[in-house]
Amino acid sequence: DIAYFNGKFLPLDEIRISPLDRGFIFGDGIYEVVPVYNGVPLHGREHFDRLQRSCDEILMKNPHTTDEWMAITMDLLKHHPGNQSVYIHVTRGVQSKRDHVIPKGLPNTVMMFCYPLASPSKESVENGVACVTAEDFRWKKNHVKSISLLGNVLARQVSVDAGAVETIMFRDGFMTEASASNAFVVKGGTVLAAPQDNLILLGITYQLLEKLAKDGTLKLEVRPISRAEVLAADEVWLSSSTKEVLAVTTLDGKPVGNGQPGPMFRKMHALYQDYKS
Numbered sequence: 001d002i003a004y005f006n007g008k009f010l011p012l013d014e015i016r017i018s019p020l021d022r023g024f025i026f027g028d029g030i031y032e033v034v035p036v037y038n039g040v041p042l043h044g045r046e047h048f049d050r051l052q053r054s055c056d057e058i059l060m061k062n063p064h065t066t067d068e069w070m071a072i073t074m075d076l077l078k079h080h081p082g083n084q085s086v087y088i089h090v091t092r093g094v095q096s097k098r099d100h101v102i103p104k105g106l107p108n109t110v111m112m113f114c115y116p117l118a119s120p121s122k123e124s125v126e127n128g129v130a131c132v133t134a135e136d137f138r139w140k141k142n143h144v145k146s147i148s149l150l151g152n153v154l155a156r157q158v159s160v161d162a163g164a165v166e167t168i169m170f171r172d173g174f175m176t177e178a179s180a181s182n183a184f185v186v187k188g189g190t191v192l193a194a195p196q197d198n199l200i201l202l203g204i205t206y207q208l209l210e211k212l213a214k215d216g217t218l219k220l221e222v223r224p225i226s227r228a229e230v231l232a233a234d235e236v237w238l239s240s241s242t243k244e245v246l247a248v249t250t251l252d253g254k255p256v257g258n259g260q261p262g263p264m265f266r267k268m269h270a271l272y273q274d275y276k277s
């Protein structure tokens with residue numbers, strides 16, 4: 001299983017990371033996940049442009065340009081044909097002693113590996129999935145794709161414990177996103193999407209759904225979505241690079257709409273499948 005580590009390709013299990021790596025000590029780093037269909041990254045450049053924005057937000061130099069990142073990705077993919085998720089992980093590097101102060105001139109730690117892309121099962125597309133709701137207690141820089149994911153991990157566990165696939169979160173009574181995906185609501189034939197601010201990670205898939213809605217003449221509005229609107233929705237969806245677009249058919253154990261993936265979902269799912277192929 002060949003991975004990439006600081007300029008070299010080597011087996012994943014031969015990578016050695018220092019305990020003084022700031023990623024390990026402070027969770028001081030950022031990441032990306034790029035979906036790959038038949039050897040072709042979907043929106044690779046958009047993912048690496050977002051990685052640049054994450055670097056800027058955490059005052060970290062990006063070790064590579066988008067072109068360089070794309071080239072490394074294509075070299076890594078030579079070892080991994082087919083459908084893959086490429087995981088990209090960049091930390092602020094290895095320090096000689098533990099110190100919160102951001103060091104100057106430290107080389108980043110860069111690691112990339114692949115795992116087979118598990119697209120949603122036919123069953124979950126046809127029947128939808130169960131989700132639960134929870135308070136969003138994360139920090140206020142969720143637009144940064146930070147490797148510090150404890151808030152997301154604990155949020156995800158709420159749905160694991162309930163036997164559900166995702167946890168949709170609310171901050172001050174408004175929907176933000178799910179633990180590892182974005183969330184959408186459909187009401188009266190309009191798709192509602194959460195504001196593109198610091199309270200969510202603006203998904204590359206979210207942005208693709210916006211574009212597909214526009215091209216496919218589905219009405220989509222970006223605005224704050226209250227808890228009451230989510231609970232009274234006709235449809236609820238999730239989106240991410242690995243989940244694509246999925247219908248949420250039960251929320252906190254209660255059916256969403258009529259409890260089946262809705263007509264707007266079917267349209268969007270078809271547009272998505274068409275687009276990626």
Ligand code: PDD
Pocket residue numbers: 033152177178179180181182200201202203204205206239240241242
């Ligand atoms: N997660 N919001 C959060 C908190 C996420 O972790 C993700 C992606 C998204 C959707 O982003 P995109 O459409 O660009 O994948 C939204 C990735 C897949 C992960 O952590 O595995």
